[in-house]
Amino acid sequence: MAPTLVAEHLTKRFGPVAAVGDVSLTVGSGEVVGLLGPNGAGKTTTLRMLAGILTPDTGRVLIAGLDIHEAPLQAKGRLGFLSGDTQLYQRLSTREVLRYFGRLYSMSDPAIASRTEQLIDELDMGAFAARPCGTLSSGQKQRANIARAFLHEPDLLILDEPTVALDVISGQFIVESIRRQRAAGRAVLFSTHIMSEAEYLCDRILLLHGGRIIDRGSLDDLLARSGCRNLTDAFLRLVGPAAPTPQAVGR
Amino acid sequence: MRLAIVWTIVRKELTETLRDRRTIMMMIALPVLLYPLLMMGFTKLQVSQREATASRASRVAVWGTAPPGLLAVLSDEGRIVVEAAAAPPEAIRAGLASGALHRPALLDTGTPARQDSDRAAAPGPGSAEPDSPAMLAARAMVAARRVDAVLVLWPDVMPAMAQGRAGRVSIYFDSVREDSLEAQRRLADRLAEYRRALVGQRERDRGLSEGFSLGLDVRSTNLAPDQRRSGQILGLFLPFLLITMSLLGGFYPAIDLTAGEKERGTMQTLLCAPLRSIEIIIGKFVAVWAISLIAAVANIVSLGTTMARILPGDQMHVAPSTLAMAFVMLLPLTFFMTAVFLALAVFAKDFKDGQNFLTPVYMVLALPAGVTMLRGVELNAWTAFVPVVNIALLIKALLVSEASPDLIFLTLVSSTAWAALALVLAARVFAREQVLLGGRDSLRSLLGFERQPGAEPTPAFALTAFAFGLVAVFYGSLLLQGTGTVTTLLLTEYGFFLLPALLLVAAFGFPLRKTLSLRRPPMGGLIAAVLIGCSAWAVAAGVLIRLLPPPESLVKALEQLLLIDGKPASLWVVWLVVGVTPAVCEEAFFRGLILAGLRRLGVWPAVIVCGLLFGLAHSSIYRLLPTFFMGVLLTWLVWRTGSIWTSILAHALNNGIAATLVYNKELAAMLGAGSDAFLGWKPTAVATLVLAAGIAVLLRTRPVVRE
Numbered sequence: 001m002a003p004t005l006v007a008e009h010l011t012k013r014f015g016p017v018a019a020v021g022d023v024s025l026t027v028g029s030g031e032v033v034g035l036l037g038p039n040g041a042g043k044t045t046t047l048r049m050l051a052g053i054l055t056p057d058t059g060r061v062l063i064a065g066l067d068i069h070e071a072p073l074q075a076k077g078r079l080g081f082l083s084g085d086t087q088l089y090q091r092l093s094t095r096e097v098l099r100y101f102g103r104l105y106s107m108s109d110p111a112i113a114s115r116t117e118q119l120i121d122e123l124d125m126g127a128f129a130a131r132p133c134g135t136l137s138s139g140q141k142q143r144a145n146i147a148r149a150f151l152h153e154p155d156l157l158i159l160d161e162p163t164v165a166l167d168v169i170s171g172q173f174i175v176e177s178i179r180r181q182r183a184a185g186r187a188v189l190f191s192t193h194i195m196s197e198a199e200y201l202c203d204r205i206l207l208l209h210g211g212r213i214i215d216r217g218s219l220d221d222l223l224a225r226s227g228c229r230n231l232t233d234a235f236l237r238l239v240g241p242a243a244p245t246p247q248a249v250g251r
Numbered sequence: 252m253r254l255a256i257v258w259t260i261v262r263k264e265l266t267e268t269l270r271d272r273r274t275i276m277m278m279i280a281l282p283v284l285l286y287p288l289l290m291m292g293f294t295k296l297q298v299s300q301r302e303a304t305a306s307r308a309s310r311v312a313v314w315g316t317a318p319p320g321l322l323a324v325l326s327d328e329g330r331i332v333v334e335a336a337a338a339p340p341e342a343i344r345a346g347l348a349s350g351a352l353h354r355p356a357l358l359d360t361g362t363p364a365r366q367d368s369d370r371a372a373a374p375g376p377g378s379a380e381p382d383s384p385a386m387l388a389a390r391a392m393v394a395a396r397r398v399d400a401v402l403v404l405w406p407d408v409m410p411a412m413a414q415g416r417a418g419r420v421s422i423y424f425d426s427v428r429e430d431s432l433e434a435q436r437r438l439a440d441r442l443a444e445y446r447r448a449l450v451g452q453r454e455r456d457r458g459l460s461e462g463f464s465l466g467l468d469v470r471s472t473n474l475a476p477d478q479r480r481s482g483q484i485l486g487l488f489l490p491f492l493l494i495t496m497s498l499l500g501g502f503y504p505a506i507d508l509t510a511g512e513k514e515r516g517t518m519q520t521l522l523c524a525p526l527r528s529i530e531i532i533i534g535k536f537v538a539v540w541a542i543s544l545i546a547a548v549a550n551i552v553s554l555g556t557t558m559a560r561i562l563p564g565d566q567m568h569v570a571p572s573t574l575a576m577a578f579v580m581l582l583p584l585t586f587f588m589t590a591v592f593l594a595l596a597v598f599a600k601d602f603k604d605g606q607n608f609l610t611p612v613y614m615v616l617a618l619p620a621g622v623t624m625l626r627g628v629e630l631n632a633w634t635a636f637v638p639v640v641n642i643a644l645l646i647k648a649l650l651v652s653e654a655s656p657d658l659i660f661l662t663l664v665s666s667t668a669w670a671a672l673a674l675v676l677a678a679r680v681f682a683r684e685q686v687l688l689g690g691r692d693s694l695r696s697l698l699g700f701e702r703q704p705g706a707e708p709t710p711a712f713a714l715t716a717f718a719f720g721l722v723a724v725f726y727g728s729l730l731l732q733g734t735g736t737v738t739t740l741l742l743t744e745y746g747f748f749l750l751p752a753l754l755l756v757a758a759f760g761f762p763l764r765k766t767l768s769l770r771r772p773p774m775g776g777l778i779a780a781v782l783i784g785c786s787a788w789a790v791a792a793g794v795l796i797r798l799l800p801p802p803e804s805l806v807k808a809l810e811q812l813l814l815i816d817g818k819p820a821s822l823w824v825v826w827l828v829v830g831v832t833p834a835v836c837e838e839a840f841f842r843g844l845i846l847a848g849l850r851r852l853g854v855w856p857a858v859i860v861c862g863l864l865f866g867l868a869h870s871s872i873y874r875l876l877p878t879f880f881m882g883v884l885l886t887w888l889v890w891r892t893g894s895i896w897t898s899i900l901a902h903a904l905n906n907g908i909a910a911t912l913v914y915n916k917e918l919a920a921m922l923g924a925g926s927d928a929f930l931g932w933k934p935t936a937v938a939t940l941v942l943a944a945g946i947a948v949l950l951r952t953r954p955v956v957r958e
């Protein structure tokens with residue numbers, strides 16, 4: 001079966017700055033792939049191109065076989081996107097936010113209602129689902145955000161540092177819900193700075209540095225190649241201050 | 252664009268915005284409080300000041316020797332108190348007593364002084380009294396607040412009155428001080444009363460009939476009805492208030508829905524949802540516009556209620572229909588401002604940045620509404636094209652019942668054009684991912700003026716070119732007004748239609764042949780062009796003009812076109828100036844450049860929009876229908892035949908024949924178009940048949956395949 005997400009030779013420049021150079025990757029269904037890299041490596045730009053928010057200068061993105069440039073509405077309909085710094089509409093309640101996005105994803109009202117109840121139950125949001133989002137704690141907000149991204153049961157989830165700024169308990173909550181999505185057969189691509197999360201969750205890992213993928217494989221492959229005992233050490237060896245500078249990205 | 256999605260966005264944005272207390276405050280609470288407070292405060296203050304002034308007696312100094320009975324008349328009603336203690340300085344007193352002082356003659360400063368026969372008036376503009384010792388002394392006394400005014404009875408009063416001449420008196424007062432002005436009015440009134448009695452006595456003494464000296468008994472009556480009088484006062488500040496307040500309603504929502512969303516990161520969420528950017532912008536636009544309109548309604552209702560309830564029976568009265576019209580005028584204005592706000596606010600990276608962005612924009616766009624406070628600036632063909640100013644002046648004109656249908660039409664057309672431009676700009680901004688995610692983009696690319704090899708004009712380009720062209724033609728032809736009709740016409744046609752069309756094609760690197768449809772016409776197309784060109788004018792003259800007959804002035808203006816130096820030009824000159832020139836120039840612009848931009852809309856939208864723009868370019872509501880009709884036919888000709896030469900031919904024939912009929916009255920009379928502007932029914936029927944034949948030929952002509 002074809003992978004749920006296929007990206008081929010993506011590049012993106014912002015004026016003189018080459019943010020991403022020739023990135024290709026795939027994520028299959030039931031697979032969690034981690035995108036790791038230091039700050040400024042091009043993770044967010046890559047994820048935004050994959051989500052159809054940014055148009056790549058070259059290359060193409062297929063979601064469930066649909067080209068996101070040629071059939072953006074259909075492709076985006078199969079995608080759930082969540083970023084760690086995303087907030088919600090301050091003066092709408094979680095239920096209202098879910099109803100709004102359900103309609104934007106062209107779901108029927110009964111489908112929105114039943115799916116909302118299911119997610120409120122699953123993510124334990126009953127206590128605050130009717131409160132305006134502006135009054136929620138950051139953990140509650142992120143749960144509501146996850147519900148928003150999962151609402152339309154997308155084939156592919158792209159999560160940009162979903163646990164950033166969350167405490168351990170809330171972070172764990174998110175991690176567990178990602179595992180459940182994998183079990184449900186969804187493809188998940190996520191970026192993180194928390195190595196333990198990546199070790200725990202990822203079937204495969206992509207290491208992004210200077211806008212290029214400098215290594216990829218399962219956790220064991222990466223550890224074996226780097227000769228390190230854990231991902232943090234391997235990460236530091238590959239992209240840390242002592243690591244060789246990656247070849248500059250160019251056209 | 253999916254309307255259900257747009258509606259979902261509108262509803263969400265409205266719900267969220269209406270839950271924001273800040274918006275409600277600006278939108279409803281402020282206007283509801285503002286007008287009553289303003290009106291009450293203003294009128295109370297005025298009334299209490301007037302009452303205070305009226306209830307007080309004026310303190311007056313009287314210098315010199317008073318004729319018998321004068322002092323009694325002055326203090327007759329108890330509103331003037333002669334301050335005996337306010338004596339003049341000794342030198343003045345002595346001068347007046349000895350007869351050494353005289354009233355100084357007025358300085359002539361060009362125009363004759365106004366000599367008011369019935370009231371002791373202050374010297375009018377154009378004359379002034381030179382500084383004299385008495386005047387200086389009076390000024391010092393009034394300035395020291397010892398009295399409100401000084402009445403000087405010059406030494407010749409007594410002898411003059413005894414000899415039947417006019418005695419000289421002067422009132423010195425300070426018009427800036429309300430008390431002093433009131434004292435002057437009262438003194439003048441009482442002196443006039445004294446004079447009436449005196450004149451009556453003299454007439455009786457000499458056996459003259461009553462009114463002999465009066466000569467004419469003049470009365471002036473103000474013809475302006477109460478509504479216009481109050482409208483004039485309201486017209487000074489009301490448009491400004493209405494406009495600034497309505498715009499304020501949309502100010503915060505515009506920032507919140509764009510920069511605010513960027514700041515909160517929710518814009519990104521929206522962008523990865525299956526939505527088109529046009530759906531997002533239209534949804535947000537409609538929401539902000541709706542809020543501006545709610546603010547406009549709140550302002551108008553609050554104003555109307557204030558007028559009706561707080562000032563009952565007063566002169567301040569505004570008809571509900573006037574308020575309703577003011578609301579209609581605010582529709583295109585708020586539309587324009589909403590689009591501008593959204594387009595600019597989205598460049599800001601957060602809410603605070605957005606406020607910094609929009610506050611100067613708001614000031615620059617809203618302050619011109621204060622133009623209504625300037626005397627002499629009125630709605631005319633010039634000001635009707637200036638955004639914001641035109642609406643402000645139109646509301647003012649409505650308040651004094653002075654708005655002509657042509658100017659209302661011009662204002663609405665130009666406002667709608669501005670609004671459409673602003674919305675196109677906003678839509679383009681929203682299509683820029685970098686702007687939405689926080690980056691910046693070049694303004695040039697936003698305006699559709701980015702030169703790309705092999706580029707073709709877009710609908711946005713066509714509309715932009717039209718809007719700029721319209722404004723340029725307008726101001727251009729006004730500038731050329733003094734140069735004679737024919738010169739103006741030629742310069743306008745070549746300078747503002749043909750030249751810009753060619754320049755724009757060159758500047759943006761559009762392919763010339765393709766853009767202007769410079770292809771050899773098919774034979775069928777030429778036949779159709781001749782049939783349509785010979786008949787369309789007649790159908791327009793016979794049918795369409797009856798629906799909205801043009802005013803006499805327009806007919807006269809058209810006839811004027813055919814004169815050179817007041818003499819009829821020869822027929823071939825008429826054909827060249829009125830027929831061929833507009834055909835070539837206007838076709839290059841409309842059926843060339845504009846149509847090229849509209850092509851991707853598809854045949855009927857392109858034909859109708861192009862026809863409409865052509866009609867609007869004629870800037871007159873009376874010519875809109877015939878020119879729109881003509882524009883549609885000409886556009887369709889080019890669409891079917893792929894050749895602009897067909898529409899040039901039809902256009903030239905159409906204009907030339909119409910001009911010939913105005914030129915040759917006998918020929919016109921033969922066709923039954925003699926006395927009035929309409930064509931008789933018989934020739935109209937024949938023309939309709941010819942037109943139908945032309946359309947039939949055109950339908951059979953094979954469309955030329957576009958390269």
